[in-house]
Amino acid sequence: MPSNDHYVIIGNGPAGNHAASVLRNKDKDAKITIISDECTPYYYKPKLTGFIQGKISARELMVNGPDDYTNGYYKNIRIRLGQTIERIDPDFNAVFLNHMEKIQYTGLIIASGGQARVLPSMIPYAEHLSFIASYSDVMDIKDRIDKAEEFFIFGGDLVGFKFLRMLNAMGKKTSVLIYPNAFWPYNLTDDMLEKIIKSLSGLTSDIIVKDDIKKIEKNESGFRVFTQKGVVKTTDLIFSFNGMAPNIDFAVGCGLDTDHGILVDEYLKTNIDNIYACGSCAQVYNPSIKSYCVSIGWPNAMVQGEVCALNLLGEKKVVESVGRKYFDLEGVRIKTTWWDDINDDSLRM
Numbered sequence: 001m002p003s004n005d006h007y008v009i010i011g012n013g014p015a016g017n018h019a020a021s022v023l024r025n026k027d028k029d030a031k032i033t034i035i036s037d038e039c040t041p042y043y044y045k046p047k048l049t050g051f052i053q054g055k056i057s058a059r060e061l062m063v064n065g066p067d068d069y070t071n072g073y074y075k076n077i078r079i080r081l082g083q084t085i086e087r088i089d090p091d092f093n094a095v096f097l098n099h100m101e102k103i104q105y106t107g108l109i110i111a112s113g114g115q116a117r118v119l120p121s122m123i124p125y126a127e128h129l130s131f132i133a134s135y136s137d138v139m140d141i142k143d144r145i146d147k148a149e150e151f152f153i154f155g156g157d158l159v160g161f162k163f164l165r166m167l168n169a170m171g172k173k174t175s176v177l178i179y180p181n182a183f184w185p186y187n188l189t190d191d192m193l194e195k196i197i198k199s200l201s202g203l204t205s206d207i208i209v210k211d212d213i214k215k216i217e218k219n220e221s222g223f224r225v226f227t228q229k230g231v232v233k234t235t236d237l238i239f240s241f242n243g244m245a246p247n248i249d250f251a252v253g254c255g256l257d258t259d260h261g262i263l264v265d266e267y268l269k270t271n272i273d274n275i276y277a278c279g280s281c282a283q284v285y286n287p288s289i290k291s292y293c294v295s296i297g298w299p300n301a302m303v304q305g306e307v308c309a310l311n312l313l314g315e316k317k318v319v320e321s322v323g324r325k326y327f328d329l330e331g332v333r334i335k336t337t338w339w340d341d342i343n344d345d346s347l348r349m
């Protein structure tokens with residue numbers, strides 16, 4: 001008998017798309033809808049720096065084009081782009097878009113990823129800061145990056161250092177202020193900072209540590225950044241790279257348990273039976289350490305999307321087979337998950 005199920009997935013990144021392909025593979029008849037507030041088809045965020053540099057085209061950035069949803073793994077999956085989920089109503093198994101359209105589901109997967117984290121001390125200066133967290137961020141700033149000559153980067157997470165390398169390859173002048181907790185929720189020790197400074201020294205001679213931004217002034221041509229220790233930098237653009245914060249505002253207050261992210265058990269199930277969460281928006285419980293953690297990175301999001309879909313369909317798979325355990329942050333090994341080698345993991349949250 002054909003399935004009457006409607007699986008709704010919030011998010012068109014790797015977690016959402018891998019969840020959708022598993023659902024389609026296992027249930028040929030169910031209605032599956034992916035909803036995303038971005039207007040761009042599924043694209044590969046790790047290639048955004050290559051796109052800014054002009055090394056790859058917009059088409060090469062895309063993982064799936066609209067045609068991919070008519071065949072194969074993604075067959076008959078409906079993609080609704082440019083539509084923002086405003087809230088979830090678990091009592092009525094419904095999500096509401098910001099134009100108040102109501103969409104009914106039998107199973108819901110939240111894969112809403114993360115947004116650039118703005119440090120509380122930077123909120124007064126937020127309008128002066130630029131971020132690279134999405135395709136639309138890039139489209140907003142790409143021309144100005146091409147024209148600008150001097151850049152000030154503060155924070156210094158994986159994306160920040162990748163961006164710094166890109167600017168260096170473009171022949172731009174850079175200053176970097178590194179925060180030890182930029183790679184939130186992890187904290188860098190002095191030894192790690194030393195390694196990172198050594199690794200970056202070939203890219204910029206202007207690395208500031210153990211200091212903080214005191215104020216930012218806008219002038220006609222750009223900005224002046226003043227640090228607590230009296231350093232003053234003149235720059236065309238200021239970029240903040242201080243990790244990602246789970247994108248969960250629309251889910252808060254609807255009855256779902258949340259903290260930094262959406263709290264899920266080791267099967268990626270929330271406290272509500274037919275709602276699961278995966279990828280950078282989920283804070284996953286590990287029974288062996290009795291704690292929750294948000295994992296990062298594209299491969300982890302893919303694996304979690306798959307596990308999430310299988311469990312929504314009735315399996316009981318623990319999310320332990322992670323896609324990628326470590327990242328290399330300029331020569332420092334950072335663990336992105338916490339499922340094994342627990343005692344060896346000095347960076348655990």
Ligand SMILES: Cc1cc2nc3c(=O)[nH]c(=O)nc-3n(C[C@H](O)[C@H](O)[C@H](O)COP(=O)(O)OP(=O)(O)OC[C@H]3O[C@@H](n4cnc5c(N)ncnc54)[C@H](O)[C@@H]3O)c2cc1C
Pocket residue numbers: 010011012013014015016035036037038045046047048049083084085086111112113114132133134159247250278279280281296297298299301
């Ligand atoms: C510039 C850059 C470079 C990166 N480089 C690497 C790398 O080299 N290696 C690596 O492993 N990782 C890298 N990452 C991180 C990687 O891209 C993320 O870990 C991954 O995309 C997370 O996947 P996700 O599916 O959980 O969320 P995302 O990919 O963030 O997708 C979330 C989706 O949810 C949608 N959404 C959010 N809120 C709503 C709402 N209210 N309504 C509707 N839709 C909503 C968003 O529009 C988006 O489609 C990079 C990230 C960036 C920004």
